[in-house]
Amino acid sequence: MDVDRTVALITAAGIELTDRRRNAKGNGWSLSFANGATVEVGDDGSARIAGKGAKAVARLLDLPTAPRGT
Numbered sequence: 104m105d106v107d108r109t110v111a112l113i114t115a116a117g118i119e120l121t122d123r124r125r126n127a128k129g130n131g132w133s134l135s136f137a138n139g140a141t142v143e144v145g146d147d148g149s150a151r152i153a154g155k156g157a158k159a160v161a162r163l164l165d166l167p168t169a170p171r172g173t
Contacts, residue, residue: 104150106132109142109164116163118156136160 110120113136122135131145139155142164152161157168 104144104148104164104166106134106144109144109150110134112163113140113142113160116159118160118163 106123110123113134114120118140119137120134121137122133124133125131126133126143130147131143131149134142134144135154136142136156138159140152140157140160141154142160143149143151143153150164150166152164152166152168161168
C-alpha cells in the first residue's frame, strides 16, 4: 500500500485528512482522518487501520480493521 494512494482513495470518498506525519518508529506514516480513523502505512507497504471510523476506511481500502485493544 502506498501512502499517497491511500490518502487519495480516502479523501476522494469525502473523508478529510487531518494529520500526516512519520510514525514514532520512523518506518512509515501515521494518517489521521476527520471521521476518527487512523491509518498506519509502513514503508514496506503494510497498512493497519484503527479508530472510530476504521470500518468505513477499511471498506474503501479493502482491508481488515485492527482488533480492539491493540
